[in-house]
Amino acid sequence: xxxxxxxxxxxxxxxxxxxxxxxxxxxxxxxxxxxxxxxxxxxxxxxxxxxxxxxxxxxxxxxxxxxxxxxxxxxxxxxxxxxxxxxxxxxxxxxxxxxxxxxxxxxxxxxxxxxxxxxxxxxxxxxxxxxxxxxxxxxxxxxxxxxxxxxxxxxxxxxxxxxxxxxxxxxxxxx
Amino acid sequence: xxxxxxxxxxxxxxxxxxxxxxxxxxxxxxxxxxxxxxxxxxxxxxxxxxxxxxxxxxxxxxxxxxxxxxxxxxxxxxxxxxxxxxxxxxxxxxxxxxxxxxxxxxxxxxxxxxxxxxxxxxxxxxxxxxxxxxxxxxxxxxxxxxxxxxxxxxxxxxxxxxxxxxxxxxxxxxxxxxxxxxxxxxxxxxxxxxxxxxxxxxxxxxxxxxxxxxxxxxxxxxxxxxxxxxxxxxxxxxxxxxxxxxxxxxxxxxxxxxxxxxxxxxxxxxxxxxxxxxxxxxxxxxxxxxxxxxxxxxxxxxxxxxxxxxxxxxxxxxxxxxxxxxxxxxxxxxxxxxxxxxxxxxxxxxxxxxxxxxxxxxxxxxxxxxxx
Numbered sequence: 180x181x182x183x184x185x186x187x188x189x190x191x192x193x194x195x196x197x198x199x200x201x202x203x204x205x206x207x208x209x210x211x212x213x214x215x216x217x218x219x220x221x222x223x224x225x226x227x228x229x230x231x232x233x234x235x236x237x238x239x240x241x242x243x244x245x246x247x248x249x250x251x252x253x254x255x256x257x258x259x260x261x262x263x264x265x266x267x268x269x270x271x272x273x274x275x276x277x278x279x280x281x282x283x284x285x286x287x288x289x290x291x292x293x294x295x296x297x298x299x300x301x302x303x304x305x306x307x308x309x310x311x312x313x314x315x316x317x318x319x320x321x322x323x324x325x326x327x328x329x330x331x332x333x334x335x336x337x338x339x340x341x342x343x344x345x346x347x348x349x350x351x352x353x354x
Numbered sequence: 355x356x357x358x359x360x361x362x363x364x365x366x367x368x369x370x371x372x373x374x375x376x377x378x379x380x381x382x383x384x385x386x387x388x389x390x391x392x393x394x395x396x397x398x399x400x401x402x403x404x405x406x407x408x409x410x411x412x413x414x415x416x417x418x419x420x421x422x423x424x425x426x427x428x429x430x431x432x433x434x435x436x437x438x439x440x441x442x443x444x445x446x447x448x449x450x451x452x453x454x455x456x457x458x459x460x461x462x463x464x465x466x467x468x469x470x471x472x473x474x475x476x477x478x479x480x481x482x483x484x485x486x487x488x489x490x491x492x493x494x495x496x497x498x499x500x501x502x503x504x505x506x507x508x509x510x511x512x513x514x515x516x517x518x519x520x521x522x523x524x525x526x527x528x529x530x531x532x533x534x535x536x537x538x539x540x541x542x543x544x545x546x547x548x549x550x551x552x553x554x555x556x557x558x559x560x561x562x563x564x565x566x567x568x569x570x571x572x573x574x575x576x577x578x579x580x581x582x583x584x585x586x587x588x589x590x591x592x593x594x595x596x597x598x599x600x601x602x603x604x605x606x607x608x609x610x611x612x613x614x615x616x617x618x619x620x621x622x623x624x625x626x627x628x629x630x631x632x633x634x635x636x637x638x639x640x641x642x643x644x645x646x647x648x649x650x651x652x653x654x655x656x657x658x659x660x661x662x663x664x665x666x667x668x669x670x671x672x673x674x675x676x677x678x679x680x681x682x683x684x685x686x687x688x689x690x691x692x693x694x695x696x697x698x699x700x701x702x703x704x705x706x707x708x709x710x711x712x713x714x715x716x717x718x719x720x721x722x723x724x725x726x
Binding site for chain 2: 189200203204205206208211212214215216217218219221242248249250251252253254257258260262264301302303304305307312313314319320321342344346347349351
């Protein structure tokens with residue numbers, strides 16, 4: 180059986196984008212629309228809800244960090260991203276690295292990425308080789324940010340802001 | 355703490371109003387997450403873009419081979435865009451060698467120019483004198499020279515001997531000569547050969563090309579460099595030009611010419627640049643009209659650092675959409691400043707293309723950029 184041709188013109192500047200929005204609004208496309216969304220959360224070391232460890236390594240459950248911004252359930256999780264807004268520094272700490280994953284794989288999305296002294300305040304390069312980088316369905320993903328310091332403990336950090344963003348696409352729910 | 359269900363807010367669906375509800379929710383800002391539509395940055399290229407590409411780079415390999423014979427060995431260079439001949443470079447092979455070998459014996463040593471009408475025979479008789487092969491060669495050269503003014507007039511200009519080898523020098527511009535050498539002795543031998551080889555012809559032509567690309571010479575604005583290795587000449591051209599090279603070699607002398615054209619084509623233009631700080635999410639080439647006019651023509655998509663990072667070598671003589679899932683940068687990833695380029699390579703001249711069109715497409719997702 181042959182595939183049917185997509186019923187709308189998809190193009191750049193010929194008005195087709197408007198046509199797509201209209202078709203979505205009027206229910207003319209028979210398939211579910213699953214746009215890309217970004218879940219994103221600001222992590223400010225000064226605002227964490229748990230005590231900072233007297234250790235050079237600590238993992239932060241981002242649902243605990245902000246219970247009002249939970250990662251949605253039952254979605255297709257995709258690309259992760261760090262945006263460094265303020266370097267992580269304090270005391271005698273000479274370097275600080277961040278990772279992103281969950282409780283099962285703490286660097287499954289973003290492997291070691293420098294967030295400390297001297298780092299540029301900008302988006303950080305993707306780590307496409309991370310073990311769970313490839314998009315996948317997640318029933319209940321709880322993002323976990325990890326910090327590792329050199330020269331001092333996590334508890335010595337006095338500055339540091341990183342925005343964590345994770346893309347996702349909804350999947351059709353059961354009617 | 356349980357994750358919130360996405361579809362408590364909206365349930366994606368097709369004909370059940372879910373899509374419309376999604377749009378309504380987005381308008382109200384009730385959605386806590388940032389929506390980022392997947393977009394496609396695309397650029398259409400046609401065969402005409404390749405024919406006139408400023409960034410065309412051409413390299414030719416000219417392999418001299420076959421059995422080298424005497425005569426004019428020419429390479430003709432033509433501006434492929436205009437059809438105007440630039441220059442014809444000719445190396446004349448006009449030397450044959452005749453070698454006296456074996457044990458010198460009494461008898462007749464004949465060299466016959468059998469392509470002439472009538473054939474011309476040069477006979478050297480050994481009867482004790484001349485005694486050695488070298489002596490026979492010296493006498494044979496003298497016997498040839500005796501006919502330069504008569505039967506070989508306009509064909510041979512001179513003959514000389516060095517040890518047991520006679521070298522015959524022909525007049526410029528003559529057709530290739532065929533020599534048949536025979537002797538009527540039991541142990542003596544006489545053989546003919548052309549002194550030039552594929553390597554010497556290649557070297558001579560390479561030197562002519564080098565001269566022709568000098569200041570105020572015909573190839574000055576066309577040829578950037580040339581080199582020779584054994585029997586193969588490599589010519590690289592000034593970027594932006596396309597040159598058609600043809601050979602005119604005599605007899606069994608051969609020249610195989612392999613031309614490669616490569617164009618690096620930036621996607622977009624001043625009014626349509628790829629955005630900074632986005633997530634590049636795959637790419638493809640939509641081949642709408644098959645390229646025609648050359649045997650092999652292929653394209654890749656990437657950037658200057660990785661020209662095939664998004665789409666690896668893809669045949670443009672076919673049609674349809676092509677993607678390379680295994681390309682090194684196919685997986686969605688952040689790019690701060692990405693400048694996509696398409697690299698097209700053909701085994702002939704872009705100037706010979708007669709049809710073809712493809713659309714290079716790079717997909718991307720905007721990323722959050724509102725940090726309060």
